Amino acid sequence: xxxxxxxxxxxxxxxxxxxxxxxxxxxxxxxxxxxxxxxxxxxxxxxxxxxxxxxxxxxxxxxxxxxxxxxxxxxxxxxxxxxxxxxxxxxxxxxxxxxxxxxxxxxxxxxxxxxxxxxxxxxxxxxxxxxxxxxxxxxxxxxxxxxxxxxxxxxxxxxxxxxxxxxxxxxxxxxxxxxxxxxxxxxxxxxxxxxxxxxxxxxxxxxxxxxxxxxxxxxxxxxxxxxxxxxxxxxxxxxxxxxxxxxxxxxxxxxxxxxxxxxxxxxxxxxxxxxxxxxxxxxxxxxxxxxxxxxxxx
Numbered sequence: 333x334x335x336x337x338x339x340x341x342x343x344x345x346x347x348x349x350x351x352x353x354x355x356x357x358x359x360x361x362x363x364x365x366x367x368x369x370x371x372x373x374x375x376x377x378x379x380x381x382x383x384x385x386x387x388x389x390x391x392x393x394x395x396x397x398x399x400x401x402x403x404x405x406x407x408x409x410x411x412x413x414x415x416x417x418x419x420x421x422x423x424x425x426x427x428x429x430x431x432x433x434x435x436x437x438x439x440x441x442x443x444x445x446x447x448x449x450x451x452x453x454x455x456x457x458x459x460x461x462x463x464x465x466x467x468x469x470x471x472x473x474x475x476x477x478x479x480x481x482x483x484x485x486x487x488x489x490x491x492x493x494x495x496x497x498x499x500x501x502x503x504x505x506x507x508x509x510x511x512x513x514x515x516x517x518x519x520x521x522x523x524x525x526x527x528x529x530x531x532x533x534x535x536x537x538x539x540x541x542x543x544x545x546x547x548x549x550x551x552x553x554x555x556x557x558x559x560x561x562x563x564x565x566x567x568x569x570x571x572x573x574x575x576x577x578x579x580x581x582x583x584x585x586x587x588x589x590x591x592x593x594x595x596x597x598x599x600x601x602x603x604x605x606x607x608x609x610x611x612x613x614x615x616x617x618x619x620x621x622x623x624x625x626x627x628x629x630x
Contacts, residue, residue, distance in 0.1 A: 347500060348501050348558075351500070363406060367405060368402075371402035372398075374398040375394045375395045378394040378398060379391075382394065392459065396456070397452065400451040400455065401444070404443075404448045405444065408443060408444060409486075412440065412486055412487070415433075416490050416491065417548040417549070418548070419432040419433055419436070420491065420494075421433065421488070421491045425549075433487060436483070437476075437479065437483040440479065440483050441476045441479035442472075444475075444479055445471075445476075445479070449463070498561055499528070500530065501558075502530075502558070502560045503529070503561055503562075504525045504527050504562040505525065505527075506525065506562075506572075521538070521572055524536060524537055524538060525541075525553060527560050536560070538573070539588075539590075540555050541553050541554065542554050542555060542556075542607060542608075543585060543586065543607065544566070544585065544586040545584055546584040547561065549563065549565075551565070551569050556609075557609065566586065569586070570586060573586065577590065579619070581613065581614075581615040582615060582616045582619060585614065585615075587607070591608050592605055592608070593606045593607060593608045594606045595623070600617070601617040601620070602616055603615035603623075605623075
């Protein structure tokens with residue numbers, strides 16, 4: 333029996349812990365519901381507008397227009413999520429990433445319009461009709477004006493949601509240097525990390541961090557079954573941690589040597605690190621020799 337069960341039984345569940353089993357379902361359900369409701373509501377309003385203006389149309393056409401658009405938007409959600417992780421819109425990065433997000437809105441609109449038109453042509457063909465998108469430059473500009481608003485709303489909504497998740501989970505940061513510290517003094521190894529969680533602050537000793545994992549523009553500090561995101565890169569945090577205690581074992585992982593239970597070699601030349609809390613971490617061939625040396629020294 334590993335140490336994970338008694339550790340979890342001693343640790344009270346928080347709102348973050350209770351949300352985790354539902355998180356994926358809630359996130360997927362949100363995007364699906366948003367697109368379904370949007371497509372259905374827009375189909376009705378477009379039909380009403382066409383009838384009010386006395387325009388001729390088949391009863392199925394408004395539904396085809398709206399559902400093809402919203403289904404493509406739904407299919408592009410994973411791409412937007414990936415893109416916003418790569419170019420996050422934070423207070424300290426928005427000036428640098430805003431041009432990339434602007435280019436992303438153009439790419440998103442191109443994919444949206446091209447896929448939407450292709451689906452419409454297919455739908456019209458099944459009804460023995462032909463779909464005419466019209467003059468492409470003019471129509472694409474019209475669609476882009478609408479798409480850029482939708483793209484911006486998606487990006488802002490995603491960033492607000494991620495901010496709320498970090499506040500709920502607890503976001504770590506380096507302790508600020510004393511005001512009287514010399515300006516040219518090198519950064520010392522952090523002995524503690526400051527965690528802000530739901531308006532409260534508490535300290536985590538660096539020695540208590542069991543492992544670190546890269547997660548986009550963050551590094552997750554794994555402590556007693558919980559992860560706290562730290563705004564940093566793996567390369568930066570690696571130079572600040574005590575090398576006699578923390579070792580890089582993968583391009584995305586750093587482990588605390590004191591928290592390793594055993595190392596299991598794999599036929600590929602890589603290894604699997606079993607931690608004392610029962611979790612496992614990959615160890616790539618590139619870092620395996622360095623880990624073996626550190627374990628011997630310890």
